[in-house]
Amino acid sequence: MDEARDTLPVLIVGAGPVGLALAGDLGWRGRRCLIIEQSDGSIYQPRMDFVGVRTMEFCRRWGIVDWVEHSPYPRDYPQDNMYLTALNGYELGRERFPAMQDEKPPPQSPQHRERCPQNMFDPILLQFCKSLPSVGLRYRRRLIGFAQDENGVSAEVENVDTGKRETIRALYIVGCDGAASKVRETLGIAMHGKPVITYTTNIIFRCPNLVSLHDKGRAYRHIFVGPEGTWATIVAINGRDQWRMSIIGSGEKKDITTADIQAAIRRAAGFDFEYEILTVLPWIRRELVAEHFGQGRAFIAGDAAHLMSPTGGIGMNTGIQDAVDLSWKIDANLAGWAGPHLMKTYEIERRPVGLRNVAEASGNLGRMRSPGRNAALLDDTPEGAALRAQLGREFTAAMTREWHTLGIHLGYRYDDSPICEPDGTPVPPLDVMNYAQTARPGARAPHVWLKDGRSTLDLFGRGFVLLRLGRDAPDGKALTTAAAARGVPLTEVTLDEPDVASAYERKLVLVRPDGHVAWRDDRIPPDPTRLIDRIRGALA
Numbered sequence: 001m002d003e004a005r006d007t008l009p010v011l012i013v014g015a016g017p018v019g020l021a022l023a024g025d026l027g028w029r030g031r032r033c034l035i036i037e038q039s040d041g042s043i044y045q046p047r048m049d050f051v052g053v054r055t056m057e058f059c060r061r062w063g064i065v066d067w068v069e070h071s072p073y074p075r076d077y078p079q080d081n082m083y084l085t086a087l088n089g090y091e092l093g094r095e096r097f098p099a100m101q102d103e104k105p106p107p108q109s110p111q112h113r114e115r116c117p118q119n120m121f122d123p124i125l126l127q128f129c130k131s132l133p134s135v136g137l138r139y140r141r142r143l144i145g146f147a148q149d150e151n152g153v154s155a156e157v158e159n160v161d162t163g164k165r166e167t168i169r170a171l172y173i174v175g176c177d178g179a180a181s182k183v184r185e186t187l188g189i190a191m192h193g194k195p196v197i198t199y200t201t202n203i204i205f206r207c208p209n210l211v212s213l214h215d216k217g218r219a220y221r222h223i224f225v226g227p228e229g230t231w232a233t234i235v236a237i238n239g240r241d242q243w244r245m246s247i248i249g250s251g252e253k254k255d256i257t258t259a260d261i262q263a264a265i266r267r268a269a270g271f272d273f274e275y276e277i278l279t280v281l282p283w284i285r286r287e288l289v290a291e292h293f294g295q296g297r298a299f300i301a302g303d304a305a306h307l308m309s310p311t312g313g314i315g316m317n318t319g320i321q322d323a324v325d326l327s328w329k330i331d332a333n334l335a336g337w338a339g340p341h342l343m344k345t346y347e348i349e350r351r352p353v354g355l356r357n358v359a360e361a362s363g364n365l366g367r368m369r370s371p372g373r374n375a376a377l378l379d380d381t382p383e384g385a386a387l388r389a390q391l392g393r394e395f396t397a398a399m400t401r402e403w404h405t406l407g408i409h410l411g412y413r414y415d416d417s418p419i420c421e422p423d424g425t426p427v428p429p430l431d432v433m434n435y436a437q438t439a440r441p442g443a444r445a446p447h448v449w450l451k452d453g454r455s456t457l458d459l460f461g462r463g464f465v466l467l468r469l470g471r472d473a474p475d476g477k478a479l480t481t482a483a484a485a486r487g488v489p490l491t492e493v494t495l496d497e498p499d500v501a502s503a504y505e506r507k508l509v510l511v512r513p514d515g516h517v518a519w520r521d522d523r524i525p526p527d528p529t530r531l532i533d534r535i536r537g538a539l540a
């Protein structure tokens with residue numbers, strides 16, 4: 001038997017959004033993979049609901065934007081973030097955001113962010129996976145452990161219903177198995193950071209007419225501030241009749257009873273009303289990043305690799321970026337053109353992004369809790385009003401950073417990656433709120449609208465793309481020949497469009513399969529083979 005040919009190429013553990021995205025991207029590349037998922041796929045309580053702009057760019061690549069736009073989340077639901085003492089209390093501030101139907105893409109992207117809660121987004125990713133013949137999925141299968149050797153991994157998998165165990169042999173295993181990752185545990189990889197920031201309780205309750213019971217109108221997020229500081233949030237989780245309350249809590253574990261929950265809902269509303277509690281989910285807010293993102297033929301991605309406060313909606317989006325980075329590298333190995341060092345670059349590129357994002361998420365939490373104690377907050381006096389006005393101004397200003405994060409979603413870069421060839425230009429600052437597009441090696445290749453209505457981003461994804469920009473762009477033949485000699489898929493695209501030339505700043509730009517720039521210059525490098533060896537991870 002030819003093991004490399006007959007063995008399952010990739011075993012993915014976990015069918016959360018990151019496992020599904022990885023399987024989808026691999027399947028989109030025509031690679032065979034199998035996801036095992038211990039649950040039956042039903043979602044007890046949706047966690048993520050913010051799909052960032054980069055994730056939407058991936059959805060565009062995969063051809064599933066339309067599915068997200070047609071999810072059941074109402075397109076006309078305003079996305080305002082509001083700061084208040086209670087639904088019938090004082091409004092301290094509000095940052096207005098349009099409903100999805102009116103949201104425009106930023107100039108830096110062909111897509112805009114989306115609101116699509118997990119119980120709508122996971123099924124979309126699942127549908128995408130099911131549309132790909134090379135992707136398999138088995139529910140109610142739990143990874144018990146695995147061993148790896150030079151040629152592959154042997155995973156012990158249990159049927160959760162029958163207890164029967166089987167060994168699945170694969171060339172690679174990827175743990176997209178969340179916070180308590182078995183893959184991470186088996187590899188003995190430690191998590192570093194803050195294991196507990198808060199013990200928080202999330203409650204989803206149903207109340208179809210809540211908006212009509214108060215005067216604040218429709219908003220996506222309500223952040224409740226009391227005399228003791230920020231204590232809870234309520235988000236319009238499905239934009240219709242379901243609301244997710246988070247009782248933020250503290251670093252001290254407390255048992256929350258049904259009576260506590262009812263009191264909290266009443267306090268947030270400021271009045272009694274009828275509702276039905278659907279689910280209650282106690283969870284621990286953490287700030288942790290894995291010491292390593294893999295070992296040998298085993299890798300971790302998503303929450304298995306980094307755990308962060310949900311403030312900012314960064315967690316899943318970071319995980320899907322992991323998946324896209326890992327996918328093309330696994331694909332390159334399976335195709336046989338990867339150099340021996342390519343897989344190591346997964347951790348080199350993605351771990352710094354994980355570290356940056358967990359810190360940003362905690363910073364957002366800090367800003368959300370910044371009001372602190374204000375004993376007179378609810379006083380119906382001129383002093384109370386002045387306090388509320390000042391707090392509202394300061395809080396609104398502080399919170400803005402969480403709502404404008406293009407620098408997080410599009411601005412992450414692989415500056416020090418050994419598979420990107422530096423061009424000698426200085427490292428631009430990493431900003432959170434602002435994002436200036438750059439085609440510097442390591443950065444996401446800029447979006448520019450083309451004359452034919454496509455985005456430059458629509459050119460990337462499958463293999464490498466050599467952009468030849470401008471009428472006098474040098475012949476790319478030396479590079480395409482060097483790539484072909486190494487089996488590296490590379491297509492040449494010639495564009496004579498001034499906007500593209502000015503965004504990319506060089507006449508030749510080499511873009512990787514994940515849409516990041518690998519190299520750029522005005523002339524063909526003196527040793528094209530060396531460049532190809534660098535970008536495929538063949539140079540030590």
Ligand SMILES: Cc1cc2nc3c(=O)[nH]c(=O)nc-3n(C[C@H](O)[C@H](O)[C@H](O)COP(=O)(O)OP(=O)(O)OC[C@H]3O[C@@H](n4cnc5c(N)ncnc54)[C@H](O)[C@@H]3O)c2cc1C
Binds near residue numbers: 039049301313
């Ligand atoms: C309240 C809240 C709101 C959030 N909002 C956002 C947001 O708006 N945007 C955002 O980007 N992120 C958000 N996040 C974070 C986001 O939900 C997570 O980052 C994301 O779900 C991680 O996806 P994952 O696929 O890595 O892991 P998970 O979603 O945890 O999925 C892991 C899967 O692996 C399975 N599994 C585990 N062990 C095994 C095993 N041994 N064998 C087989 N299967 C196994 C599990 O059953 C599970 O299905 C939020 C988080 C919370 C708590």
